[in-house]
Amino acid sequence: MFAASSAWAESPLCKLGRRQSPIDIQAAVQQPLPALQFNYHPAPLKIVNDGHTARVRFAKGSELLIGKERYALQQFHFHTPGGDRIAGEEFPLAAHLLHKSVSGQLLAVVLLFREGEQNAELARLWPQLPARADGDHLIPGVLADASRLLPSDHAYYRYDGSLTASPCTEGVTWLVLKQPLTVSGEQLRFWRARFADNMRAPQALNGRVVQEGP
Numbered sequence: 556m557f558a559a560s561s562a563w564a565e566s567p568l569c570k571l572g573r574r575q576s577p578i579d580i581q582a583a584v585q586q587p588l589p590a591l592q593f594n595y596h597p598a599p600l601k602i603v604n605d606g607h608t609a610r611v612r613f614a615k616g617s618e619l620l621i622g623k624e625r626y627a628l629q630q631f632h633f634h635t636p637g638g639d640r641i642a643g644e645e646f647p648l649a650a651h652l653l654h655k656s657v658s659g660q661l662l663a664v665v666l667l668f669r670e671g672e673q674n675a676e677l678a679r680l681w682p683q684l685p686a687r688a689d690g691d692h693l694i695p696g697v698l699a700d701a702s703r704l705l706p707s708d709h710a711y712y713r714y715d716g717s718l719t720a721s722p723c724t725e726g727v728t729w730l731v732l733k734q735p736l737t738v739s740g741e742q743l744r745f746w747r748a749r750f751a752d753n754m755r756a757p758q759a760l761n762g763r764v765v766q767e768g769p
Contacts, residue, residue, distance in 0.1 A: 569723035575758035576663075576716030576729055577638030580765050583712055588768035591664075591709045591730070592620035595628060595702040599693060600680075606688035607753050608632045611680070611699050619654050619664065626654035626662050631701055634754040635747065637667050638719060639731050641712075648738050648746070649754070650704060662728040663716075666704060671737035676703045681745060706734040713766040719755055733767075 569575070595617040603610050610632040617628040630653050637646030648668040655661055668674070680699070685692045709732065716729040 566722035569721055572725055573761040574715050574725045576719050577757050579640040579757040580712050583765040583767035586766040589622040594618050597698040597700040600697040600699040601691055601693050603691045604685040604688050609684050626656050629653050635752045636754055638754040639665055665731040667735045668738040669735045673739040677742055708734040710768050
């Protein structure tokens with residue numbers, strides 16, 4: 556979720572942890588999971604190239620409500636390949652929307668992309684990618700709005716996971732939206748010309764149960 560593939564060996568938890576992300580969702584238990592209420596708002600585009608991915612950072616104002624719990628949107632970033640799989644399907648790209656509750660609980664919303672039509676929001680954002688890893692860039696006159704990345708259907712899978720790079724901290728809530736988005740081949744080539752693949756392989760479930768909402 557946060558660093559290059561060369562980082563996964565730095566922490567023993569990356570190898571020894573039993574609740575690691577990503578995973579291959581082969582089966583899930585139907586549960587009456589609460590609906591996701593995305594209260595995202597446009598904000599000035601603050602984007603950074605960290606050498607491994609591009610991150611769009613958010614100040615206070617955008618949040619995700621799940622039942623009575625509130626999670627502030629902190630940033631989103633991208634991975635190739637997508638990491639989490641559904642019934643064995645590997646996706647060429649994923650966006651991870653990272654949130655944190657007042658109590659400090661980390662929660663990642665995963666958006667998966669299939670190759671297909673051009674993605675309108677990526678077409679708007681990716682030309683703003685900084686050419687070098689030289690800190691945050693505040694892009695004048697350009698707004699970031701995470702709601703424009705979301706699919707129309709917010710049904711999701713839920714599982715207990717981890718950061719996907721060292722230190723591979725566990726106890727992160729993962730919500731994988733079931734409806735994939737599309738990204739064009741040209742957009743994938745644009746990204747891969749700038750960033751190497753940055754996602755580890757799916758990890759063992761180790762007895763974890765994946766929950767599936769209606």
